[in-house]
Amino acid sequence: MTRNISKSVVGFTAGILLMGCGATTMISTPIEKIDSMPLKVTDLTESQKKSWGHADLASDTIPGMSVDKAYREIIGTKKGSKVIVAVLDSGIDLEHEDLDGVLWTNKKERPGNGKDDDKNGYIDDIHGYNFLGESYNEQLEYARILRLKLGDAGLQAKAKTELDKEYQQALGNKQQYEQILQAVENADAAIKQHLGKSEYTKKDVSGIKSENQDMQRHVAVLTQMYTFADSIPEVLEELNNGIKHFTEQLNYNLKVDFDGRKIVGxxxxxxxxxxxxxxxxxxxxxxxxxxxxxxxxxxxxRNNGKGANGVANNVAIMSIRAVPNGDEYDKDIALGIRYAVDNGAKIINCSFGKSFSPNADWVYDAIKYAASKDVLIVHAAGNDGANLDDPKNPNYPNDQINNGSEFADNVITVGALDPEYGSDMVAAYSNYGAINVDVFAPGTDIYSTIPNNKYEFMPGTSMASPGVAGVAALVRSQYPSLSASQVKKVILDSGLSVKAAVILGGDASKNNTLDKISTSGKIVNAYNALIIARGMATGK
Known part of the structure; x- marks a missing residue:
């Protein structure tokens, strides 16, 4: 269950930043010791669940990015300059009702004529480019290393160790899910027969009193399942999805002799x-x-009466399909970044990552190229609940090598937050690191678009990264004179500092403050970012 702190409990303080003729209030962080008082928590409303990432910590007691406050009090009706944001990912539903009006269009290219009209090296690239061809399923990088015998013996040994571990884990998870599914299906059928109806509620189940041990076991199984979802059909759907996921891992991602790239040519x-x-x-x-x-x-x-509101209001989304159902190829990422840069993108969102990268230099060079062309890259920190500063936990791509100095100043790496402000607000799955993670932003259960005009909640640093990319787009739209490195500084400097310790990796015995697990020690805040950006752009 998602919860937030009741606003009646916590007092807030605010600092003042003078700008021009008036004064604009900067948000500062609430009480320093979050867990030092008995905080009351309340459920998020349905509306809050769908937009919590846009909420304001001071007024809503939800650790969102103050997006709605920024529009209400700063942006208003000001559209700013249009910013092209490249989404380097798995492709986009170009006909989605909430996205079809915000797509980047290459006006120099004539659709469907099989020619490279604009001479940019890519044919018929109207809304972006597809580096995957018709491929979809793909191996993880360490499986490819073993199949193709890439690198030296040391690299192959590391790859085999990782593959063996992950294969056994996926196999065990699949078997466990199948066993749970069987138990839930049996219990579901028995409860329906006992109650004499095809649909029932948690209250119906809790009201069953029986001396029959089998029935008691069925009730216990479903009672436990209700702690994971609001209904048993939802539980069954999640279990089946899990089995499908682990089956795909075994059949494609972790299968050494699978070649998903052959179709690309x-x-x-x-x-x-x-x-x-x-x-x-x-x-x-x-x-x-x-x-x-x-x-x-x-x-x-935004505000079109449909499913979701994006963070940014004046952007053109460039779709670059380069991330398969498996690990991305370094070549596709390097060329995808260069494509985005050469075709006008000012921000590139990269919600992907992997632990092995045989041709990392290709991607590093592309990042440097983006920096030379004033393009900001926003990257997801990854979902292993691990400290990326530990050499045992590499995550590619990044903007430094072996925890050294950054080789480019145009990359923001983002960890994920839960919607509950307090010691649990860093998502258990989120990676962290004082060197390798820059900021944190809302990432758990983010409501957004999915194919076929549908919407869905998804968790991950993959969802935190585009939130920050959206804030960066707001800043670049309103203050286009700021460079990529300046926008990065704005976002890192303007976040909310949290002094209290937060739990890491879901392990209550592991905790630290944000300044020890990220370079900024802050959570992203759009309202503050626009205030600081204005001062930087105008000198006031």
């Missing part, structure tokens, strides 16, 4: 082999929803 380890892919960056199957969800977080059309 290129050599993915030759950066000069660029004649591949096509100009249709649309998702290929309904389950390929990640990119559509990410795009909606950034830019779903």
């Amino acid at each position: 290129d050599d993915p380890y030759d950066l000069m082999d660029t004649n591949y892919g096509n100009g249709n960056p649309q998702n290929r199957v309904d389950d390929e929803s990640h990119g559509t969800h990410v795009a909606g977080i950034i830019a779903a059309e």
Whole structure:
């Protein structure tokens, strides 16, 4: 259950930042010791669940990014300059009702004529480019390393160790889910027969009094399942989805002799082999929803009476399909970044990552190229609940090598928050690191677009990153004179500092303050970012 702190309990303080003729209030952080008083928690309303990432900590007691407050008190009707944001991901539903009006269009290209009209090296790239061709399922990088015998013996040994561990874990998870599914299905059938109806509630189940041990066991099974979802059909759906996920891992991601790239027709380890892919960056199957969800977080059309509001109000989304159902290829990411830069993107969202990267230098060079062209990259920190500063937990791509100095000043790496302000607000799955993670932003149960004009809640640092990309787009739209590195500084400097310790990796014995697990020690705040951006842009 998602909860937030009741606003009647916590007092807030505010600092004042003078700007121009008037004064604009900066948000400062609430009480320093979050857990030092008995905080009351309340359920999020249905409306809050769908927009908590836009909420304001001071007025809503939800650790959102103060997006609605920024529009209400700063932006108003000011549209600003249009900003092109590239979504380097799994493709986007280009016909979605909440996205079709915010797509980037290459006006120099004529659709469907099979020609490279604008001479940019890509044919029919109307709304972006598809570096995956018609492929979808793909191996994880360490499975590819073993299949193709990439690197030296040391790299292959590390890859085999990781593959063996992950394979056994996926196999065990699949078997466990299947056993639970069988128990729930049996209990569901027995309860329906006992109650004499096909639909029942948690109250119905709790009201069953029986001396029959089998019935007692069925009631116990469903009672436990109600702690995970509001209804048994939801539980069954989640269990079946889990089995499907682990089956795909075993059949594709972790299968050494699977070759998902063959259909594309290129050599993915030759950066000069660029004649591949096509100009249709649309998702290929309904389950390929990640990119559509990410795009909606950034830019779903605001206040149109439909499912979700994006963070930014004046952007054009460029779709670059480069992330398969498995690990992305370094070549696709490097070329995807360069494509975005060369075609006008000012921000690139990268909600992906992996622990092995045989050609990381290609991506590093692309990041440096983006920096040289004043393009900001926002990257998800990853979902292993791990400290990325530990050399045992590499995460690619990044903007430094072996925890050294940043080689480019245009990358923001984002960890994820839960909607409950307090010691549990850093999501249990979120990676962290004083060197490798810059800021935290809302990431758990974010409501956004998915294919076929649908909407869904999704969790992950993949959802936190586009929230920050949206804030960056707001800043670049309202203050286009600011450089990518300046926008990065604005976002890191303007966040809310949290002094209290937060639990890491879901382990209550592991905790630290945000300044020890991120470079900024802050959670992103759009309202404050616009205030600081104005001061930086105008000198006032």
